[in-house]
Amino acid sequence: MSNSFGELFRITTWGESHGGGVGVVIDGCPPRLELTEADIQPDLDRRRPGQSSIVTPRKESDTVQILSGTFEGKTIGTPISMMVKNEDMRPEAYSEMASKYRPSHADYTYVAKYGIRNWQGGGRTSARETIGRVAAGAVAKKILKLSFGVEVLAFVSQVKEIKATVDPATVQFSEVESNIVRCPDAAAAQKMIELIESMRAKGDSVGGIVECVIRNAPPGWGEPVFDRLEADLAKAMLSLPATKGFEIGSGFSSIYLTGTEHNDPFRMIDGKVRTTTNRSGGIQGGISNGELIHFRVPFKPVATVMHEQETVDVENKNTTLKGRGRHDPCVLPRAVPMVEAMAALVLVDHALRQKAQCL
């Protein structure tokens, strides 16, 4: 535990990279929502390995199947079980991992915790685990859009030193999807792609930042004092593999302003209570205030590299290990739908929670 996330729109993911498959059960999806595999597959395709020259080449079609919870194309209020079968399993490629801990992976800590591990392909710690999240996130995004007009959009804003120039208020999905690195700044995207390809050539990897915006969230979502909207978003993001932090609105740079400089003044605009700046990042006191929700998540460079590294084996002897086979130079393009999924799951959960308390 815990492989569940959410209070009222609650998902439970299961599956290892090597085994029968991976999947998710959604409990709490409202009934009468039109839902078929066609709503899910596009986001899985954005998450899929082998989608471009700059991501891991593992060959998986990642075709989703809805096993329960719908009837005649609509949700019926019962649990939605979705599954993707594993296809590209090559346990032999991982045989060295049976006896050695990969640096900055979870091999050692899983053994420390469970006393056992599935060393084939990373087992549960494989990025394949996020398939269930992305599938459930697609359902969450559909609910947010149809029932609340809320849009969740993520994009790559930085790869190593290369920073994109993006206006979070206006960036569009089509711009994000216009290139394989999912950065809406075309010039920066080109440089990012070149950098990632050079890393692939070197057998090394890079990290960067995924930024996420949530538009049209109404004022009132978020549950003080512990389930503040930003607290749940932070947890959601840090639950993704390879993330090292989170910041919302002014984030870490908030500390360079005084209170007078930092505060967001309120003004009436078009009959609505608005703020004229948005250092709060769309959330005040843990509750959405109607402004753009805007946060940033750093992803460390992928830990598997094609270079010899110092490590320890399962018999607690010093040794070395060199990555082999499929090489993933950068997780960022595939992380974009993961971030969207987790953000959408948090948002739809809070939307339902807000409904619950209004008599």
Place this chain on the structure above:
Amino acid sequence: MSNSFGELFRITTWGESHGGGVGVVIDGCPPRLELTEADIQPDLDRRRPGQSSIVTPRKESDTVQILSGTFEGKTIGTPISMMVKNEDMRPEAYSEMASKYRPSHADYTYVAKYGIRNWQGGGRTSARETIGRVAAGAVAKKILKLSFGVEVLAFVSQVKEIKATVDPATVQFSEVESNIVRCPDAAAAQKMIELIESMRAKGDSVGGIVECVIRNAPPGWGEPVFDRLEADLAKAMLSLPATKGFEIGSGFSSIYLTGTEHNDPFRMIDGKVRTTTNRSGGIQGGISNGELIHFRVPFKPVATVMHEQETVDVENKNTTLKGRGRHDPCVLPRAVPMVEAMAALVLVDHALRQKAQCL
């Protein structure tokens, strides 16, 4: 909801700044722990307003009372209820807040959410709410120390541009407590204090960074895939008022290294599996690896300033508001015990969860 935090060591806080008091109920505290008010009060004193010239001058003794859950000085496995009475209530000082929303406070969002608010002193959004957290955190810290030898220590590492030089591996509690700003770098501390005092004089405020280290956590704490240790720490920190982010280990700066540079090599040291660097921040794959757990939390500048600011009133008209009365130029010294408390609550919860899964 939710005013509860934790799965097995679960706290529920209650109370507004103006009302009968504030408090906390701890459910799940192991029995037979020696516990009296003397274990709790010191951390409340570190959190207390009026403790020095650089924090808010509100006059509260914040004397804690244990109402249940102990017998003859020991816990008995039943809920521990602790309470602090409110003393310094001056509702008249807040009368203007009855009709105006304070910028970058939660006045507006609470009304948006609940349709009603206690405008006296911020009500539930007051920092007084953290009294319950700090009281419960003191219990958590005692368990961690006695049962696991784990130490949780936070300190101020930056105020606005002033950065301290601190070795997280060796910094001691006595160094943190040696000055009123709770920064273990004496030279930096002096500058910080001067800056905060100048802000007080100007009626303005500053923010900064609280850093936290957790020593001796054994390998194996953390519950993938959603309740990763760093995910729960992130949520804990973002649930504190005024926080804008979280980073662990290499954090946001991880993106400037390649995978080869960033990975933490494993080596056998003194018969233990150790890493020779700690960019992971003591957690890999969501599970502690036995290294120092190390994270950083930015606190924005306090929102209440003694300057006229643009805002909106409860009748949705543009207006201005100027802070009056007690002025808090910097929350950081008081945030230190809050950060420790939330970190300790996360850790003890995961310690108990780890016990639960071992047959």
Place this chain on the structure above:
Amino acid sequence: MSNSFGELFRITTWGESHGGGVGVVIDGCPPRLELTEADIQPDLDRRRPGQSSIVTPRKESDTVQILSGTFEGKTIGTPISMMVKNEDMRPEAYSEMASKYRPSHADYTYVAKYGIRNWQGGGRTSARETIGRVAAGAVAKKILKLSFGVEVLAFVSQVKEIKATVDPATVQFSEVESNIVRCPDAAAAQKMIELIESMRAKGDSVGGIVECVIRNAPPGWGEPVFDRLEADLAKAMLSLPATKGFEIGSGFSSIYLTGTEHNDPFRMIDGKVRTTTNRSGGIQGGISNGELIHFRVPFKPVATVMHEQETVDVENKNTTLKGRGRHDPCVLPRAVPMVEAMAALVLVDHALRQKAQCL
């Protein structure tokens, strides 16, 4: 754990019979509900010891205080903390209990579980623990009545062999409250009172059945498959001290009918889908169907009797124990508000959960 009950209208009770007091925190109460102590005290008075000649004579005023969660007489969406101070503490009366386990009490099992116990007055296992439940239940009943027109009404229907004749469809609160045993059948009530008084004279005790009806619950409350409405009611009732069972609708006697005889036919009545019999007890498939919800709960005779009984002491030696001091010949009159409270807590929780899933 767990001292919390409910998912969205969640209560946490605390307190032992000897200590600072007992109380409850309600998390999830909808805002803008008018609420003062005057809404709570009447049910506490119905639960109070010393209310009549047939219940325990412990002298407690059980005066409730609302410490948080309301402002100017209305709930504000924050946790409602309520407390009752302990008054009649006579630890010396329990000194023999420090060394001996009372038969059919929880003294031995608490030691087996926690390795320690508060032996004064039963500690947490005292019926005083239900004060928090009854206080929270009073809030739940008010919400049910005001927001949904739902009434929760319990009464004593049997004491030992004495059975009352009561029409669950029409029985009124005033009839229940017309006598000290809370049985709406006046003739049976008189016999019950006489029996209980004779038991008091003998230093013995009796049990019986509390029956509960819930009127006007709309169709649609209940969360299959595990949180079926009757499942949560069963848990709620079995969580009360001294209960030994639960049955709903036809209950245990359902087994004497064939399917054809037992089924409840549907008919349209006054434009509504109704059943012409109600062996289902108002719940089908775990969801309310709009009919009267009707269930029965047996309470065993009070375990403390004024006779010498065989038992074991804390040093695991055979011994005997004779109850002394205050004697409670029958818990049933005081159990009535407890049953109502727990039923109301289940219902309001499911009412809120139903709201949460409707977009």
Place this chain on the structure above:
Amino acid sequence: MSNSFGELFRITTWGESHGGGVGVVIDGCPPRLELTEADIQPDLDRRRPGQSSIVTPRKESDTVQILSGTFEGKTIGTPISMMVKNEDMRPEAYSEMASKYRPSHADYTYVAKYGIRNWQGGGRTSARETIGRVAAGAVAKKILKLSFGVEVLAFVSQVKEIKATVDPATVQFSEVESNIVRCPDAAAAQKMIELIESMRAKGDSVGGIVECVIRNAPPGWGEPVFDRLEADLAKAMLSLPATKGFEIGSGFSSIYLTGTEHNDPFRMIDGKVRTTTNRSGGIQGGISNGELIHFRVPFKPVATVMHEQETVDVENKNTTLKGRGRHDPCVLPRAVPMVEAMAALVLVDHALRQKAQCL
């Protein structure tokens, strides 16, 4: 919601009778337990339709597949996903149910709640939903047996008026399984079988009682005050389809004894604290006391009968409905493994919870 059960050994079931299949995800199963499909299938076979002449003839092999959570024949601490495919789907047999509500089924209440339903074979309300419970229960039973020496055993003790004579202290699994009705009293079993077969011939159905014993549970399991062991067992049982009640130990008959008669005296026996009677049913104050845990559950007669019955259609018009096709005269033989499964799930959850609180 909620389709999850348990706190630390947490199962989530999914699936309708018509659809891709049914399944369960177990989260929190301790690692390093030997587990293959061979541990699960026997209990599914005991639950399977078509297993004998006295249960529903639906043709399903109910072959279970473990999709995740094990590696080389052992659990690894990750979620265990198990699935059974649906085979005998005949939606055409249910076409009349598309427009009419079956009496004493959940057709109407599902529409009232969700506004939509899968009318094929009962959808989620089908007994097929219990496959996931029984599969997870088999894992729970294995843990209880291997790690704690605890045995969970259920049997049919009454069918309509026919009562079996069974000694709960000594009854063996082989006796239960020695006949198709799963009643260990051979003579009574024969009469029960004859009765059920006559009901089948008449197109009618009967109910009865399933009794359950739990042996060797150590003192100390159960979590006061709300998650008392008997409270969780009651909820578990009432969450099963067709159950109408629950009683533990002396149950409803407890009310016919005085306190003096009813109390269970403590005596030292073989160096252990024991009770010489067991009216408590193995649980005192919500915590196991080391005696036999013993409870009884009434199952109403199956609602589907081959007779014309009054009902209402989906357009709210009075009509009649006659059951067609496969007829189930008695659920009791198949209910036995369901009761065992739910009891085992409660027990293993509390076993883990008890571990969590011991430092």
